[in-house]
Amino acid sequence: MSLPVTAPESPDIALSLALPAALDGRAGTNRARGGHLQIAADSDVEAVRLWLAEYAGSPHTLRSYRREAVRLLLWATRALGKPLSSLTREDFLLYEQFLAAPTGDWADPTRPRRGGTRRLFDGPLSERSRHQALGIVSGLLSYLVSAGYLAGNPLALRRRTGAAARRTRRIERYLDHALWDHVLASVEQWPRITARDHQHYERSRWLIRLLYQTGLRVSEAANAKAADFYQRRGKWWLHVVGKGGAEGEVPVSVALMADLARYRVFHGLAPMPSGNETAAAVMSVAGDPCRHLTPAAVYLIVKEVFRRAADMLETGDVAGAETLRRASTHWLRHSAASHQADAGTDLRFIQKNMRHASIQTTGIYLHAEDDQRHTDTVREPEQN
Incomplete structure (x- = not known):
């Protein structure tokens, strides 16, 4: 199987595929048919390219979206002999099975990661990754329906199962108060012998506080200005x-602000x-x-903070150390929302602070009621 995919030259091009006419x-x-088309697209590739252009910023x-679009377009045409705009609900059931077990050239480890003959998978996608992939594709199809290009979205019929159905479960990827306190304390033990050590310490100290106190996403922290x-x-x-250029305000x-002042004074501001x-x-x-720092640099700095904190826990708290090794930048956002909820902050305020579109999303951070239910249900024997 040949995969005629070339890297995009710029964000406005975003997608280059050679499909049979x-x-x-x-x-x-x-x-x-018969409606008013909202986009200047005659083919599936042109329509997908316009959808991707919405995310050029x-x-x-x-x-991420381009990867899923390329996978779907090539699978539809190569595996089914159909264009994207002919896919049915039954086809997407097959596609979901394919994502769980891509075979042959699709995941051939001898193929390069880049270029026109690159492999499109490193292996089977997990349930969560499949859900994310199909969510992205469903967003594409909904866009094309709204644009008057497609008559309907076959994935709108998809039944919520597995990860999607469990979306109301309490969030688990966060640090409890004790682990967060340990992270803060561990940073204070970093060496500051050289000027570079000291600079790295001050930057890391400020960054994790900024992410935790504001609940910012990685890209938001990377692009934030002092004047904000x-x-x-x-x-x-x-x-x-x-996301999507949506603006918000965070208390x-x-x-x-004292931490910000310290960081700025260190740099002579x-x-x-x-x-x-x-x-x-x-x-x-x-x-x-x-x-600015790049989003990738923000991610790596936070991972280093967690790794060092885990190293200090290795012998005394194995479970805590393992949690910290798994933690990443987004855990600080989850921790911010969870700790605000634990403190009794009004759910509507947490929703605004996190800039969630739905208050149902915010509700997954409520842990205190579960803690109380566990305490009242499981009566531990008193210690003599």
Whole structure:
């Protein structure tokens, strides 16, 4: 099987595929007929390219969505001999089975990771990864329906099972209060012998506090500017530009502003940011105030913080150490929401702080009621 895929030249191109003319989707059986087309697309590849262009401002999302689009387009045309715009609900049942067990050239380890003949899978996708992949594809199909390109979304019929049906379970990827306190304490034991050590310590110390106190996503923290911190009615707030360019405001404590002041003074800046300065909230590894950390650098720094904290727990708390080794940046966001809920913060306020579209999403961070139910149900014998 040949996989004629070339790397995109720029975000606005985003997708380059060579599909047979008979399978380009112009005559797809699920094409909308008679309506007003909202996009200038005649073929499936052109339609998908326009969908991807909506995410040109979010490189990480763009890469993930392009990968799923390429997989689906090639599978449909190569495995079924159908264009994307002819796929039915039954076809997607087969596709879900395929994602669980891609074979042959699809996952051939001898193929390169890049280029026109690259493999598209490293192996079977987990249940969670399959759910995510189909969610992305469903978003694509819904977009094409709204655009007047497709008549319907076959995945809209999909029954919620497995991971999707369990979405209301309490979130588990967070640090309890004791582990979080240990993380903070462990950073204070980092060496500060050289100037580079000291700079890395100050940056790491500030970054984990920023992520935890504000609940920012990785990309939001990487792109945050010092000028995004501002006062209103004597209280500090952080202006955040999140997913899809959605804007929000997050309350900021006096303690976090003190941490920001410490970080800025270390780099020779004024303690408090001004509204017109261009300095990054978290500066580049070299400490240049005009350059931001990349999202990848944010991720790696936080992973290092957790790894070092785990090393300090290895003998005394094996389970805690293992939790910290699994933890990543998003765990700090989960921890922020969970700890706010534990403190009795109104669920509506947590929803705004986390910028969740639905309060049902916020509800998965409520642990206190479960803790009380466990305490009242499991009566441990008193110790003599």
